[in-house]
Amino acid sequence: MNGHTVKQETTLRDEIPSNELTNHRRFLEEAVKRVATDECVSPEQVWQGIKDGTIVIPANPLHKGVIPVGIGKGLRTKVNANIGTSVTNVDINREIEKLHAALSAGADTVMDLSTGGTTNDIDQMRQRALEHCTAPLGTVPIYQAAVMAIEQRGSIVEMTSEDIFDTIEKHAADGVDFMTVHCGITRDSLTRLMREGRVTSIVSRGGAFIAAWMIHNDAENPLYSEYDRLLEIASRYGVTLSLGDALRPGSIADATDRAQVQETIVLGELIDRAREAEVQVMVEGPGHVPLNQIAANVILQKRLCHNAPFYVLGPLVTDVAAGYDHIAAAIGGAIAAASGADFLCYVTPTEHLGLPDLEAVREGVIAARIAGHAADVAKGISGAMEWDRRMSEARKSLDWSEQIRLSIDPERAKRLRSALTPAEVNECSMCGRYCAMKIVSEYLNVPVEKC
């Protein structure tokens, strides 16, 4: 991606007469510096990653106040939280509350997946979210394009290319930092899916919209056939593309099947073209995957997509954990990230059952952060191991305020701790006067933690 920023600067200057954009080159330079500082790595390393396409910094210069975040090789594993209105929940304020809950729980990015109300409502939701979100904000424009197609033409399958690309451009112009675009589902991969058969067919909503459109219209996926048009918009606005996995498995039984792998091959080719066009790009992945296939999935994606950053949804290691899918996803996410995945989309406890409330958003973010951090420790990411060591030293020295401060969710740690009686606090939480640690400390003459 040599010359990436120079070209962007030029095109943006030419096309968008905005004061912010005249400083586009400086914007990206500043973003790289900020990311390097946050990650305790050199700016050169981050620049090299962007040039190689192994790192993306999804930050649209039109998103006022965005704090850039780096995603990819050598950087801390990042966590995304989804929010958004739906047909039965059109309350924008409630979704903005969720956005803040996600950020305060430590989400690195947020995606607005709204489909509730009219296209106007969806516009408002997105614009409010962009105002409130200091983190990079992503969207899935095909959702709004589908809502618009129903409004204007009565059916999703009557959607036109214009609907899709106009919506994409509208999101870019609003300042959306990254977008999921389901470019890899093609007539070829869809045919393979139908030929092999699946337990749960297509579970990606965007993927399903496009599959239905393709079959109804007997035509190729416009996001594939008109991919250059997409690249042109992304390049013009400095938007990062997230190539969606329309054919991701929705059950353990469907994982790593021919349709999924076929789509990944196509996504790999599209990665090359995005890099050629100097557009930042990452790839989305499964989904539901048995534990023993996760590393293989990451290796496959990294190889086929030439080490593009990998953004996984979970993966869930079992289909049966409804009510606890954040835990099934944390298991899969930790293994995926330790194997090389860079970006974890959270899964909440209410996945497969309903929409998350504020507490479920919080739990989803924390579970994904635990997974990402466990992977960062395993991968030797700068600073990861030190956090654990400081926590264990605080345990050893019985420094409770420091333990709470260093907890992944200090608020929750404090609440659980404050539920103890004074006697319990004095006696330590578990062993009381039989505190193993006091005994060991006395006899081994080395400082130890309470059990």
Added chain:
Amino acid sequence: MNGHTVKQETTLRDEIPSNELTNHRRFLEEAVKRVATDECVSPEQVWQGIKDGTIVIPANPLHKGVIPVGIGKGLRTKVNANIGTSVTNVDINREIEKLHAALSAGADTVMDLSTGGTTNDIDQMRQRALEHCTAPLGTVPIYQAAVMAIEQRGSIVEMTSEDIFDTIEKHAADGVDFMTVHCGITRDSLTRLMREGRVTSIVSRGGAFIAAWMIHNDAENPLYSEYDRLLEIASRYGVTLSLGDALRPGSIADATDRAQVQETIVLGELIDRAREAEVQVMVEGPGHVPLNQIAANVILQKRLCHNAPFYVLGPLVTDVAAGYDHIAAAIGGAIAAASGADFLCYVTPTEHLGLPDLEAVREGVIAARIAGHAADVAKGISGAMEWDRRMSEARKSLDWSEQIRLSIDPERAKRLRSALTPAEVNECSMCGRYCAMKIVSEYLNVPVEKC
């Protein structure tokens, strides 16, 4: 372990004039049959595992009404829940409630770790637990021996061998099915620990008691030096030994260090001697272990301990997840079990902060069960994959009552689902009228799940 049951039958007849015990041979035969049926494997396979020492069935003939459970090679990963009184919580009824909460959440075994009140209180707690617990019940007799030593001699380090072995025999005679015994901490391994140094020294309570005793008395660990005495009791009562890991790491930084590995070598030798004495035996393991060292830990244990069943506590993949340690443990447990660990000790959300309440017990059990099941899917354990497939088929056919029935915690799934408004239920939980699945179903002409 050829002839295991014959010898047990004889000794038990000679030593314990109990009607139940005259049927000891039949008891174990019935246990094997029951385990084989529960696991959908042949009784021959289970017998062979017991003979080889790769499977244990912790079931004391004196534990009335116990439903035997098999732990080890080729069997479903099992989950243990800890309960028990402590210095600040001496309420036995409350702990019995936790026992029932653990069983109703699907725990396969329960351990009573009581240290609260007098030795009499601890006796009562254990006897009540045995009455209430249909699952195999385990204890850590050294805890009660320590309490007794303080009562009778003023200090844990004044504990005698008699205190320890009398307590062990008392637990066996009460019907305890398996016992943690910290036999592997020796002067040798303790010296190595002190020489290398650790962030968190010894975090096993039993291990700390013994370490302090050894140093104070300048003597070898009685559970090691008088191991034959332990084997004699275990053999006489048909109790399964669980060789405790006194030197397990209590922080990521201490994982897989010389002390831990030294102890595992010793435990391996003790495994051989237990098998020689025809005593069922398993090995306990860490603890806190970084994700990338877990598989190596399991391989090491399996090799050094000649494939004895491996019972792990977590392992926690990070030290910083206080408040969410059940998730850190689920990640580690899933990887451990997929690598060959057989038995997961639950960790609750309140670990490192306080004692669990009923809800925390429930969450701890379910998190460990998710981990175990994910591993069982990966290992191809009989029936594991089918559960997921049935769940996904229920999703595909929008059969909500079946989805709830097949959830790992139907009660919670039902509660979350019933929180939806009627509109939400009718519209499906996520996409409402934009339900991808309906569209796909229509156009692909294949049945699909709701998203």
